[in-house]
Structures are given as structure tokens and as C-alpha cells.
Amino acid sequence: MTIHHLLRLSFIALFVITALFCIYFIIKKQQNKKGPKLLTKEKYSATMIGKMTEINVSEKNTFNIWPYISKLKAAKILSNKIKESQLVHKIYRNSTEDFEHILLSTEKENHFVVIVANKNKKKTVGYFLYDLNGLYA
Numbered sequence: 001m002t003i004h005h006l007l008r009l010s011f012i013a014l015f016v017i018t019a020l021f022c023i024y025f026i027i028k029k030q031q032n033k034k035g036p037k038l039l040t041k042e043k044y045s046a047t048m049i050g051k052m053t054e055i056n057v058s059e060k061n062t063f064n065i066w067p068y069i070s071k072l073k074a075a076k077i078l079s080n081k082i083k084e085s086q087l088v089h090k091i092y093r094n095s096t097e098d099f100e101h102i103l104l105s106t107e108k109e110n111h112f113v114v115i116v117a118n119k120n121k122k123k124t125v126g127y128f129l130y131d132l133n134g135l136y137a
Contacts, residue, residue, distance in 0.1 A: 035075045037125075039128045049099070052095075057088050065115055069104070069115075082106070088104060098118065101117075102117060112129075114127060115127050
């Protein structure tokens with residue numbers, strides 16, 4: 001073999017080894033990916049500062065909740081049977097306007113998945129499963 005062939009083989013081997021390492025790390029990262037965070041009753045209650053007031057669903061939110069909803073559907077917390085236009089039931093904001101509670105419809109009546117969002121940090125805190133009877137009234 002000439003030096004040219006050995007050089008070519010070493011580059012091919014280096015490429016294959018690098019590709020295998022990349023595939024390994026991608027698979028590891030996918031396995032370590034965190035799912036949506038279920039809030040405890042204490043953490044959920046801590047976001048309900050003062051009186052919760054209902055805001056219009058049509059008001060533009062300061063951040064996009066749809067990627068988080070996709071994670072909830074992937075984790076089988078939300079059903080894929082509910083249409084996106086009917087998914088957001090109501091939105092409540094606490095008196096300090098720090099947190100929003102976005103109520104998402106489920107297949108059971110008066111049972112909701114509540115996404116708690118921090119308006120100041122523009123990110124979701126987590127979700128809470130709740131029976132709505134008497135919660136915000």
C-alpha cells in the first residue's frame with residue numbers, strides 16, 4: 001500500500017469513530033432529557049399570591065406555551081384528542097402579576113392541567129393536575 005491509501009484509510013477510520021461518538025452522545029442526551037415538571041401542592045399554592053383574576057384568552061401572552069404543551073402531550077399528560085382551539089380553557093393571573101395559571105381542558109369534566117408560568121422570567125414553572133371545583137372562585 002502506498003502512503004496515499006494509508007492516509008485515506010486513516011481519515012475514513014477517524015470519520016467513522018467521530019460519527020459513532022456523536023451518535024452515542026446524541027442518544028445519551030435524549031435519554032437524559034427532562035419531561036414536564038409536576039408541581040407539588042405547596043409550590044403550586046405559592047404562585048397563587050392574592051386574588052386570582054381571569055384574563056382574556058385572546059390577550060397576547062408574553063411567551064409561547066405551545067412547546068410546553070407539546071411536551072405534555074408527548075408525556076401523555078394531555079390527550080391528543082382535544083383540538084388545539086379548545087385546549088386553553090381559561091387564564092388566571094395573580095394579584096402581583098408575576099404568575100399566570102393557564103387551564104388546559106382534559107377529557108374529564110372540571111379536571112384541568114394547569115400550566116404555571118412565570119411572567120417575569122418568561123418561562124413555565126411546571127404543571128399541576130387539579131379538579132377546578134371551587135379553586136378560583
